Amino acid sequence: MFATSRLPKLTLPMFSRDPLTWQTFWDFFYVSVHANPNLSGIQKFNYLKAQLQGDAARTIAGLPLTDLNYGHAIALLEDRYGQHHKIAKAHIQAFLEMPAPSNTLASLRIFYDTVESHIWGLSSLDKIRAIIW
Incomplete structure (x- = not known):
């Protein structure tokens, strides 16, 4: 129990x-x-x-x-x-507008985490395959 x-x-x-x-x-x-x-x-x-x-x-x-x-x-x-194409466009736009990381571990970690966040966001919409392929 x-x-x-x-x-x-x-x-x-x-x-x-x-x-x-x-x-x-x-x-x-x-x-x-x-x-x-x-x-x-x-x-x-x-x-x-x-x-x-x-x-x-x-x-x-x-x-x-x-x-x-x-x-x-x-x-x-x-x-x-809630339209998936609008959400996907926002993820891609945010990804393209991300500042380049500096050569510090903290900056690279933030950059990596942000990229991963957008990839997961696109993946949850089933849009990642269309972008990669």
């Missing part, structure tokens, strides 16, 4: 408009809120609105708080930020 322990409460991430952070935001929100059968559409919509800021918040600002509009809000956000 496993001992039960209380895990700390998770804090939902904020999202403003960066396509590089959309998938992480959506996956976390999906598991924590969207797929929760104990929450109504209005409650989910409230959670969603609370986690958006800037351009993303303005994307759905005009939608009244209703069950039906929760689905509309998700569709609007997916259309604007």
